[in-house]
Amino acid sequence: MSDFEAQLRDASLRVTRPRLAVLAALRDHPHIDTETVIELVRADLETVSHQAIYDVLRALTDAGLIRRIQPAGALARYESRVGDNHHHVVCRSCGAIADVDCAVGHTPCLTASDDHGFVIDQAEVVYWGTCPACAAERTP
């Protein structure tokens, strides 16, 4: 049994080829948008419909096996690195995204200076800037 099969079973999801294909695509290509997920999955499983892949993305997100991120003004992206409350740095020019661990130690951002009595389980931090490739293009 593969890791992906075990993950699906642990989440009480049926093991299907489209679900395995989506998990594999996101492991190999973090932070891709829906269109790219569809392209990668259909390269392997030509007969899977777009709708079926949308459904898989929703089911895996709801089960917490993948995470949906949506920087302001950008398309939703998906990744399979979940559960560590990591953050993202986004390039304003080309939309490239990279992972950033919590600024200091383990998920300190979950400790708000004042939680107003809320039970906090996620902090969303997006760092915006220019990626090295775009910065290089600008400096001749």
Ligand SMILES: [Zn+2]
């Ligand atoms: Zn860029």
Ligand SMILES: [Zn+2]
């Ligand atoms: Zn990430």
